[in-house]
Amino acid sequence: MVLPALTIYAFLYLYPALSNLAYALQRWDGVTKAKFVGLHNFVNMTNNDDLLHKVVGNSFKFTFFVVIFQTAASLFFATFLVKNTKTNIALRTLYFFPTILSSVSVGLIWTFLYDPNFGFVNAIFKKVGLNSFALNWLGSEKTSLYAIAFSQVWFHTGQMMVIYIAGLQQIPAELYEAAEVDGASRWQQFKSVTWPMAMPTTAVVVAYTTIQSFRAFDLIYSMTQGGPQNSSNILVTLIYNTAFSSFRFGYASAESILLVVVVLVITWLQRRVLRINTGEK
Amino acid sequence: MFYNFARRFALFSFALAIIVPTSIVVLGAFKKDLEIYTEPLAWPKHWSLSNFSRLIHEGNVFVPFRNSLIVTTCSVAITLTLASMAAYGISRMINVTGKVLFLLFSLGLAIPGQVNIIPIYILFTKLHLTNSLIGLIMVNVAVTLPISIFILTTFFRNIQKEMFEVAGIDGASTWRIYRSIALPLSRPAMGATGIFLFVICWNDLLYPLMLITQADKKTLPLTLIDFRGEYATSFSMLFTAILVASMPLVIMYVFMQRSFVAGLTAGAVKG
Numbered sequence: 158m159v160l161p162a163l164t165i166y167a168f169l170y171l172y173p174a175l176s177n178l179a180y181a182l183q184r185w186d187g188v189t190k191a192k193f194v195g196l197h198n199f200v201n202m203t204n205n206d207d208l209l210h211k212v213v214g215n216s217f218k219f220t221f222f223v224v225i226f227q228t229a230a231s232l233f234f235a236t237f238l239v240k241n242t243k244t245n246i247a248l249r250t251l252y253f254f255p256t257i258l259s260s261v262s263v264g265l266i267w268t269f270l271y272d273p274n275f276g277f278v279n280a281i282f283k284k285v286g287l288n289s290f291a292l293n294w295l296g297s298e299k300t301s302l303y304a305i306a307f308s309q310v311w312f313h314t315g316q317m318m319v320i321y322i323a324g325l326q327q328i329p330a331e332l333y334e335a336a337e338v339d340g341a342s343r344w345q346q347f348k349s350v351t352w353p354m355a356m357p358t359t360a361v362v363v364a365y366t367t368i369q370s371f372r373a374f375d376l377i378y379s380m381t382q383g384g385p386q387n388s389s390n391i392l393v394t395l396i397y398n399t400a401f402s403s404f405r406f407g408y409a410s411a412e413s414i415l416l417v418v419v420v421l422v423i424t425w426l427q428r429r430v431l432r433i434n435t436g437e438k
Numbered sequence: 439m440f441y442n443f444a445r446r447f448a449l450f451s452f453a454l455a456i457i458v459p460t461s462i463v464v465l466g467a468f469k470k471d472l473e474i475y476t477e478p479l480a481w482p483k484h485w486s487l488s489n490f491s492r493l494i495h496e497g498n499v500f501v502p503f504r505n506s507l508i509v510t511t512c513s514v515a516i517t518l519t520l521a522s523m524a525a526y527g528i529s530r531m532i533n534v535t536g537k538v539l540f541l542l543f544s545l546g547l548a549i550p551g552q553v554n555i556i557p558i559y560i561l562f563t564k565l566h567l568t569n570s571l572i573g574l575i576m577v578n579v580a581v582t583l584p585i586s587i588f589i590l591t592t593f594f595r596n597i598q599k600e601m602f603e604v605a606g607i608d609g610a611s612t613w614r615i616y617r618s619i620a621l622p623l624s625r626p627a628m629g630a631t632g633i634f635l636f637v638i639c640w641n642d643l644l645y646p647l648m649l650i651t652q653a654d655k656k657t658l659p660l661t662l663i664d665f666r667g668e669y670a671t672s673f674s675m676l677f678t679a680i681l682v683a684s685m686p687l688v689i690m691y692v693f694m695q696r697s698f699v700a701g702l703t704a705g706a707v708k709g
Binding site: 158159161162163165166168169170171172173174176177180233234237238248249250251252253254255256257258259260261262265266267268269270274275277311314316319320323343368371372374375378379393396397400401406409410413414416417420421424 | 441445448449452453455456457458459460462463474475476478520521523524526527528539542543545546548549550551552553554555556557558559560561576577579580581583584587612613616637640641642643644647648658659662663666673676677680683684687688691695698699702703
């Protein structure tokens with residue numbers, strides 16, 4: 158019964174993953190004959206590829222921004238909406254709504270909102286007198302990456318919030334009652350009950366958000382395609398461009414192996430750190 | 439007091455942050471461009487369907503809509519069938535083979551699918567599966583199999599073994615047990631997984647972008663990207679296209695909120 162799934166999986170997932178390793182050792186433009194170059198691609202990646210170094214930096218900045226703000230926001234709203242009242246359920250449904258949209262739709266909507274001339278974001282900043290914040294959000298090298306990261310947070314906070322709510326509802330009510338008897342303030346209750354008890358959920362949320370952010374191809378492609386001046390280029394968009402705009406398939410394969418390694422190392426590190434934290438409670 | 443005020447303010451602000459952009463898009467689909475730029479949130483002066491008719495006649499939106507529908511429903515149906523069979527098979531194996539197979543599929547969760555774009559592109563070019571809806575379906579199935587098998591195997595493992603064993607004693611074949619016991623029992627899990635897959639396939643841009651260049655084979659997200667270039671500053675057209683492309687999922691969401699939330703968070707927790 159496993160055979161049909163296994164065949165497709167082996168042929169269209171495992172086999173490509175392995176052949177990727179072989180392509181990474183070649184130089185190939187997709188037309189002429191591929192040439193075996195050994196580890197040359199990897200040497201080039203390490204020593205003389207400033208663009209790649211910048212893009213790896215961008216990937217980390219993007220992921221870091223999204224993980225911090227999305228996790229904080231989703232936990233923040235989850236603590237507010239943890240009780241199953243009618244209003245709360247309605248608000249959860251609303252907050253979750255962006256999750257079902259396509260990244261392309263979200264990207265195009267935010268392209269409009271960020272527009273320097275008639276965009277809504279700048280209109281609001283001007284209205285409240287913060288004229289210095291009315292920037293060309295997507296068109297400037299300084300802000301493009303973070304502007305997209307903000308859209309990503311808007312996009313997926315509701316999804317992570319629902320995971321947090323499920324986690325928070327598992328915390329025994331007696332713990333809060335005991336804290337209240339001891340006269341703990343709301344903040345103290347959060348610090349000494351909610352936060353440590355929600356640590357396993359945080360581990361799940363952080364791990365998923367990290368992978369989701371490293372994969373944010375669709376959103377970035379539909380908003381800036383990595384520009385201006387590669388300021389919002391992250392690894393996945395770079396791999397795509399290396400292969401399908403510059404036609405350097407071997408090099409793109411080598412880059413995608415770097416992506417696997419980076420993602421695996423980060424997930425592994427996070428597991429260790431968050432497991433230690435969970436162990437301490 | 440202060441807490442309640444702050445709580446309400448925060449909840450209200452985030453609600454606005456979602457309602458405002460959504461309203462701009464929905465209202466904008468019935469407006470002229472100028473009106474969108476000057477009064478994005480105002481009620482349209484004249485409710486006009488001209489954007490929609492332009493989208494249908496000039497933009498030919500039915501073609502990508504049909505393609506998306508075909509690719510998504512076929513991908514979901516095939517993945518669900520294969521994944522539930524495999525998951526049931528794996529969950530019934532008590533020996534090492536089951537563990538090895540489960541690990542092998544889990545490997546697919548550790549490697550992000552996007553890593554495979556170059557070998558997939560090369561392989562599909564060789565097999566003449568570019569510019570083909572069947573090709574897209576094949577990629578979708580391959581990419582979503584690991585996570586689906588993972589979710590469903592966990593589900594089948596939690597069902598009491600006795601249910602299957604009793605049927606086995608009664609002489610029912612594995613296939614029969616799968617069809618008349620395992621499948622009906624797993625309906626909620628299959629529903630949630632199915633929605634999760636539907637959302638992924640309906641919204642995917644990367645694989646169509648890479649494999650499809652012919653206009654009559656394009657899917658909705660790819661068409662939206664094209665429109666972005668074509669109607670560069672015509673947000674009335676873009677908003678109308680976004681509205682049309684999102685409609686099926688929005689309607690499904692309204693009627694099946696619970697399954698959506700269950701499906702899209704199961705994918706997250708297990709992925």
